[in-house]
Amino acid sequence: MAKISIEYDVIIVGVGIAGLSLALYLAEANKKHRIVLISKEALDICNTSLAQGGIAAVTDQQKDNFKKHIKDTFKAGLKTGDLAIIKQVINAAPACINDLLNWGVEFDKNGLNFDLHREGGHNQNRILHKSDQTGKEIHQKLLAAISKHQNIEVLEKHTAIDILPQKNKGMLLNCLNEKGLEQFIPAHYIVLATGGSGQIFAHTTNSSIATGDGLAMAARIGAAIQDINYFQFHPTAIYEEGKQQLTLITEALRGFGAHIVNEKGERFLFDYDTSGELANRSVVASAIYAELKKTNKNCVYLRLKHLKAEELSHKFPTVIEQCKKRGINPFKEDIPIIPAAHYQCGGIKVNIDSETTIPNLFAIGECSRTGLHGSNRLASNSLLESVFFAKNAAQRIHQRLTDNANLSQLIELPKTSDSNMLEPLQAEKQISFLKLKSEIQNRLSxxxxxxxxENELEEHEAWLKAQLKKLKVMKQHKSLEFIELKNILEVGLLFIQAKKNQFKVPESIQN
Ligand SMILES: Cc1cc2nc3c(=O)[nH]c(=O)nc-3n(C[C@H](O)[C@H](O)[C@H](O)COP(=O)(O)OP(=O)(O)OC[C@H]3O[C@@H](n4cnc5c(N)ncnc54)[C@H](O)[C@@H]3O)c2cc1C
Known part of the structure; x- marks a missing residue:
């Protein structure tokens, strides 16, 4: 069997906030660590770039404190989060913010202090932001920061297909490069930072890359997956008939005084929760679904016309621009909205050091299940979680690389019967894949x-299993579309299984 030398210490699959932070922490720990970052699309296509609201941290110790942020996080997660983890993350949040500032990220200020927003579920103003484009600001500044490190390489348009653990001698990543060629990349450690899986549902705010690839890859090699039934739906995505990927309207607008009304212009949320628009997002999303069912309508509305136009334009330029793009004048008209799949609360199970249950495999960011969120995420805690767990992963990997300086430098290449030039997908097949994807999304919603x-659940599961079986015999179509579709099916099946397990628990202790 052919042997190749290990080129990298660490492969990081994913170039969102989690992957970029990890690369920076590792490069700062030792400029000799050989790091490669892999992104399946252009670098700016990820959920991080889309984040609007901001990042939560206690920075104003006069009005706020850690106990309050911990309490809000635990409460939003319906008391199912891991309290020990919550405390560690929230207490470390100001240090994570400092790291972001050191990497060049800027947040809006009021004089010398941060301009702090408030979002649903937070009892204080504690969201640091850069107008309503916080994710874009963070992503661009972290990309600029990594370009200064010679030991970080970036491979764009490379799709990770599978992980091949090498019996404690390292890891191999099987991927599809930008030319459609299959490739094996060896390393000592692999870190999955592949983001969420909102694309498994009929409506989502997530980027097109969010097809659960990391989750599916980890599950295929037996990594423990947890809480994948807990998906957060964002209550306010702009409704557009026939569209799957929807534009989010930041929750900060509700904190700023926006109202949610039904077709008759009534603020119906108080019928469901005393906090009205400021209830946490799962409460608001469920109330909207209940209202839609009751009124038999497709959408409800977000009302801004009672708010000051000048302040809205200054604080929420993206929202205003997105409305105008769709011919809606938000200063005069209500904005049609519906809830959309937004955040994967569960994922690949990791410990405090971001280690999965597979040796030498780590997971960070939205693809991981850390215990911070429990069954529901508190708004703006996920960017924070990504930085915190990237830091811990970096410390652990750095320590292991330093302690095991004599790691094997050679790795065996697996035998492949396939030609490594993969066939591009025919147009006809592409259309049938799109149809299949849409049917899967409707069923999972x-x-x-x-x-x-209900019997319906078994029927959906059997249908998904049958599609997966058909897909698996089409090996020659190892295109990006094929890889994503297979991953969506596998993640969908994990979701259904987790949902079935949830229903087995007596209702009195479900949340
Ligand atoms: C519209 C929107 C608004 C949000 N607003 C906020 C907010 O205000 N505050 C907050 O805290 N959170 C917010 N979130 C959630 C937050 O943005 C995400 O949880 C976070 O950015 C996830 O970061 P990540 O690095 O884990 O993943 P991502 O940023 O999604 O990056 C994933 C990376 O993995 C790569 N990848 C995936 N699969 C493969 C593969 N097979 N091969 C190679 N590469 C692959 C992608 O190319 C990408 O580079 C928002 C999310 C959305 C969708």
Whole structure:
């Protein structure tokens, strides 16, 4: 069997906030660590770039404190989060913010202090932001920061397909490069930072890359997956008939005084929760679904016309621009909205050092399940989680690389029977893949809304299994579309299984 030398110490699959922070922490720990970052699309296509609201941290110790942020996080997660983890993350949040500032990220200020926003579920103003483009600011500044490190390489348009653990001698990453060629990249450690899986549902705010690839890859080699039934739906995405990927309207607008009204212009949320628009997002999303069912309508509305136009334009330029793009004048008209799949609360199970249950495999960011969120995420805690767990992963990997300086430098290449030039997908097949994807998304959305075990669940599961079986015999179509579709099916099946397990728990202790 052919042997190749290990080129990299660490492969980081994913170039969002999690992957970029990890690369920076590792490069700062030792400029000799050989690091490669892999992104399946252009670098700016990820959920990080889309984040609007901001990042939560206690920075104003006069009005706020850690206990309050911990309490809000635990409460939003319906008391299912891991309190020990929550405390560690929240207490370390100001240090994570400092790291971002040191890497060049800027947040809006009021004089010398940060201009802090408030979002649903937070009892204080504690969201640092850069107008409503915080994710873009963070992503661009971190990309600029990594370009200064010679030991960080970036491979764009490379799609990770599978991980091949090498019996404690390192790891191999099987991927598809930008020319459509299959490739094996060896390393001592692999870190999955592949983001979420919102693309498994009929409506999502997530970027097109969010097809659960890391989750599916980890599950295929037996990594523990947890809480994948807990998906957060964002209550305010702009409704557009027939569209799957929807534009989010930041929750900070509700904190700023926006109202949610039904077709008759009534603020119906108080019928469901005393906090009205400021209830946490899962409460607001469920109330909207209940209202839509009751009124038999496709959408409800976000009302801004009672707010000051000048302040809105200054604080929420993206929202205003997105409305105008769709011919809506938000200063005069209500904005049609519906909830959309937004955040994967569960994922690849990791410990405090971001280690998965597979040796030498780590997971960070939205693809991981850390215990911070429990069954529901508090708004703006996920960017923070990504930085915190990237830091811990970096410390652990750095320590292991330093302690094991004599790691094997050679790795065996697996035998492949396939030609490594993969066939491009025919146009005809592409259309049938798109149809199949849309059917899967509709079925999984239906499953999401089931409140108890019903025959329908078994029927959806059997259908998904049958599609996966058909897909697996089409090996020659190892295109990006094929890889993503297979991952969506596998993540969908994990979601259904987790949902079934949830229904087996007596209702009194479900959340
Ligand atoms: C519209 C929107 C608004 C949000 N607003 C906020 C907010 O205000 N505050 C907050 O805290 N959170 C917010 N979130 C959530 C937050 O943005 C994400 O949880 C976070 O950015 C995830 O970062 P990540 O690095 O884990 O993943 P991402 O930023 O999604 O990056 C994933 C990376 O993995 C790569 N990748 C995926 N699969 C493969 C593969 N097979 N091969 C190679 N590369 C692959 C992608 O190319 C990409 O580079 C928002 C999310 C959305 C969608």
């Amino acid at each position: 239906a499953v999401y809304h089931l409140k108890e075990m």
